[in-house]
Amino acid sequence: MNVVRHRLFWPVAMLVALLLSNLFFTPDFFSIEVRDGHLFGSLIDILRQGAPLMLVALGMTLVIATSGIDLSVGAVVAISGAMACQQIAGLDDQGAVGGVLVAVALALALSAGLGAWNGFLVSVVGIQPIIATLILMVAGRGVAQVITDGQIVNVNSPPYKTIAAGFLFGIPVPVIIAAGVVALVAVVIRRSAFGMLLESVGGNAGASRLAGIRSRRLIIIAYVVCAVCAGVAGLMVSSTVSSADGNNNGLLIELDAILAVVIGGTSLLGGRFSIAGTVIGALLIKTLDTTVYTIGIPPEVALLFKAVVVVILCLVQSPAFRAKFARRQPAEVTA
Amino acid sequence: MIDLKTRPPLNVADRVRAIPVRQKYLPVTATAVLLALMYGLGVINYPGFSDTQIVLNVFVDNAFLLVVAVGMTFVILTGGIDLSVGSVVALTTMIVALLLENGWPAAVVLPVALLMGATIGFLMGLMIHYFDVQPFIATLAGMFLARGLCYVISTDSISIDNPFWVSVANAQLWFGGFFITISVLIALVVVLVAAYVLAYTTFGRDVYAVGGNPQSAMLMGLRVGRTRIAVYTISGLCSALGGVVLSFYMLSGYGLHASGMELDAIAAVVIGGTLLTGGSGYLFGTVLGVLVLGLIQTIITFQGDLSSWWTKIFIGMFLFVFIVLQRAVTRRRR
């Protein structure tokens, strides 16, 4: 009873249902094998492929908590990958860890700068977030292509490759990175007062100002964190195929990220947010994609399938819907 | 006791209050002025830009966007958002093309297409109102659904050769050496009707009230649910009509038509001075917003030597400069 009432019950239930439906088509879907000391298996694939989305959605959660939104994350994914790959491609020794680290640092610094730009437009200039970040969404892919001169930049760098394809303690590196960043952000946010102040600003900006909260700074930080998360995701995406494609990397990831955040129970109106929810939301979306491929849903109906799942999920999560259709015994209340 | 009636006039206060009234129109005015500046920029820089037909072409080429943006204005005024519009436009072109291809008469196809759009909008409205699904998500689902239906119909594009459609598409209304198309007329009529509805009807005012504060509107006894469902229905209808207009423009149905148009429509509405939080804005602003987007495109084509990526950066820069200037003009002191 109490489990069912939990905020995340329905997303989790949906996730489990999707995974189980895979099992039906691919009997060894749940099997995880160890090869050369590395974990392999469909579940591991989902985690690994879901890592970039999880990161982007994580950053998006913070921005949404401020009652903002960031449409530019896809462009930042592209820019960050372009920057890193272009940098590495110019190295004499692409295998040098030092050079790769510099490239990674540059890419992330650039991402942070872009996040600061978004935050500046939103909190200082006062532009509505959707439009403020639309600017970078449009221009950003251009920027990525300027960096790579419109080409797909290939790199041949084992250290860079590790970001997406490496293993540590048998676990894929991207999974470790994503888990690490999620844990770091979650701890910093809940251990410090950042989360609460963010929720306050998102919940009631005017009142927050009168309570002395420096909301500008907080909002800028949120956008910077969001962009850096997208930047890390950009490294992963470009590292998977050892090349940066300014035009296609991270395409439409903003929609999936927002969807993940909302599925996880964070309201787009701002205020209260749930990082755990976002993680589940991201996994759910990635599982949905995988399911389409593995159970062989024809591409023509794949979108329809996605729409149906989203609608069902929204409806079962809606208390109003459950009250109307899944009438259960009246809630017990204690005074 | 003090009699309030005998209070002397509030001189300072009067002045304070005099400003807000005009302030309501400030965003729209700012957009208009900046648009004029932008046009001037084009005329000075590019030969041939001053040709009146250039301005008319902006209307000709953006009639469908204008129609869609009108629907979006209703939704945004209530504080909502509709991401499904682009897909519904595409689905409409697809259905129109399919039905015409199967020999249905134009007089039947038209209402069927419009009804389809309105129905999708209506269903999303139901989800949003009755089941408290956030508009962004409900309409995102609508977006997937409509785009998905396109591909179910066909992944290929279907061309339209119905004589009525072709003649409407090719008709040019000439006056004094310049022309517009029937689509432009349709768009203008839609704009006028919608502006009237927003300003002069009970429903229109309910839209603003719901956008101002839905909770209050409910307690004031307004039919919030009906209003919200209606705006999404209207948006669906406008999208379908926009789709019909686009099918005149393209003479084809295709699942990839109008991709990303939702962002153009939202941008047009917001550039026109309407607040995404709802409750404030004018339809005239939306018209200006569409013109701004159209003019940016025209200027870039006139420039003619931008690479693909610089094109993107330029569009972004134009948007940026425009929005920041608009912001600077309308910014209120506090």
Place this chain on the structure above:
Amino acid sequence: MSEPLLVMRGIGKRFPGVVALDGVDLRLYPGEVHALMGENGAGKSTLIKVLTGAYHHDQGEITLGGESVAFAGPHQAQQAGISTVYQEINLCPNLSVAENVLIGRAPTRFGRIRWSAVRRRAEELLDRLHLKIDVGSDLGTHSIAVQQMVAIARALDVDAKVLVLDEPTSSLDASEVDQLFGVMRGLKEEGIAILFVTHFLDQVYEIADRMTVLRNGRRVGEYRTADLSQLDLVGAMIGKELAALEDIEEAPRREVAALERGTPVVSADGLGRNGAIAPFSLAIHKGEVVGLAGLLGSGRTEVARLLFGADHADQGKIAVDGEPVALRGPQSAMRQKIAYCPENRRTDGLVEELTVRENIILALQADRGWARPVPRTRQDELVARYVKALDIRPADPEIPVRNLSGGNQQKVLLARWLITEPKLMILDEPTRGIDVGAKAEIQKLVVELSDGGMAVLFISAELEEVLRLSHKVAVLRDRKLVAELDNTDGLDTDRVMAAIASGGVA
């Protein structure tokens, strides 16, 4: 008496974790003013929302004119002739005053709204309340008091059988209350039943015929006003005999002489803001309570906001402890140990979805910055202390503040600023919407705080209260500070009124 017009029987309403109403009965007769009384959180507003269909009740039955009704929402209630002014002003700030009065029933011709008629009708209605404002201006540009009047005007327009007023007078001054009562008496004569909620006992005895008293979501009883003394009423509301009421009534006037006026804690010199308030000078000393008096819209809130840096002053200087300071915003005011409890708690004060604890801790935390969280144990300790001291109910710090009743929300706001231990506390209408008991507590608190050395700027629409608490009263009129009166023996409400009226000392 005739048949009751409206009967609510056995009404039950639960919220998660709270039973807000438990088998409540209410009867309303045509042509009576019926007061609904109870402490903060007793369930008054909830009962009203159940009546109008804004909430769906779990149990009970409602009959109107003998017929059983169940409204799906306020719209249906309105159609059935129940017109309501809710406690928190529920209007649309983005629309004009005229529209707010008439939206939903604006006169039309062929579906076209007749705007001139709308304006005319709105002016007429506001005129009944003697409010003269530009009905074309946006509602949001007006003060709470004006908005309250607009909400009332809106309710008056309906061809109603039942008029429900949930604390309509909380932000009105004496003369406006009089206007309202005049109108209410007129309606009563026309046979309309009026349900009236207020925390001002005097007003109840002035206007109400009968009353229903609620306590903890249960009905204590139904009484004729004439049959129940004020003391018994308070007893019924609170559930025990309470001397608090007498305490306030007889609280001694503040001794001006007792105060040493050295360097002021905060002093304003020629401080002003164009279009908001004319330049004024005001000094507030350690341990001093300065009251601000004035009609609504006279600029009291503006004074408060300038002193807190919430608005930017475009002229004049502020000094704290004699040192000139620049208040660039609330943060810098907080650095100077100035606190501000705004009058509009819903929009300017609380973050509704945060918990009681988080709301209380908010200012303290903001001051420390996000990187230095207040340790949880310290939070719990502080919060527990103030929940107890201010008797915040329910006493669960982990529920969203949204779920608290209006009065308890106000206390949360007070607690937020008290824990920052300010040198100057600015209280803008802190007692609005607070029940007698709590009001007495807050007044006592103000006295204690100032005795402990805190300077207080106290704003209230109730002159009596201002006079009772203040060492000095500053009088505002038309956005100008027109007089500063020491609270000596000679000062009474009449003299303050006279100062307000004439713009100087009488």
Place this chain on the structure above:
Amino acid sequence: ACGGEGSRNSGGGAAAGKDDGKIVMGFSQVGAESGWRTANTKSVQDSAREAGIELKFSDAQQKQENQIKAIRTFISQKVDIIAFSPVVESGWDTVLKEAKDAGIPVILTDRAVDSPDKTLYKTFIGSDFVVEGTKAGEWVKKEFASAAGPVNMVELQGNTGAAPAIDRKEGFASVLGSDPKFKMLASQPGDFTRVKGKEVMEAFLRANKDIDLLYAHNDDMGLGAIEAIEAAGKKPGVDIKIVTVDAVKDGMQALADGKINFIVECSPLLGPQLMELAKKVVAGETVPERVLTEETTFTQEQAKAALPDRKY
């Protein structure tokens, strides 16, 4: 007649350098969605410069409506000739009629339009995507001729709805679809990108233990899939044979390295041919209605030979 420099400021006419003898071409490109497209753009720009043609280039950001807008703007600018790459076959009649009425000739590149009125454009230069699919299919048929079968195949399609995706699928299926020996186990869109190609291939590999052949609608997806195959511990080009379309440099490299088995060329280098045709059309000469791009196919050996002079 007079120098090209002065014409801009000479005022008067709306024409952008109309009478200075220099041909002005308006070119409407679809976008920059792939390396192929970028090479195509570059080829057009470079050859225009070499041919002394003034190019008005407009990028449509993947939207047909933007292409139409651009063409309409070219018409009002009174350019001498318009060229464009329509991604979609249908929907061009109205604007082409406007061009015709304005007396501006049009050349289609890369993809045809389905208009029944052939007078709306002068010529069409480009590849035939269906033929590309057919070529790929025929190679597969030959390659597995001696295999006992069944041959298990998977396919990475381009973006759902995109013309090259539809046609390449169709051409491939027209060769192999009727042969029961060849079994298409799975076919999903990889959106013409490496990342998506890899991701989808990973799913294919999990769901299907035994894959003999991968057909990717372009090199990029094939390159992504190679990564997936290698990560799964298999040898691309050996354990799983791969055939792709495009022959961009990276693809050719993989082909030469033995990771891809066969590539059907789809050349983006239309520029020189286009400029030549443009000059002829403006001069009033007659040109053939259909000009095919010079294209070939590559085996691994041919790739090794061709690789050194591959420019894109």
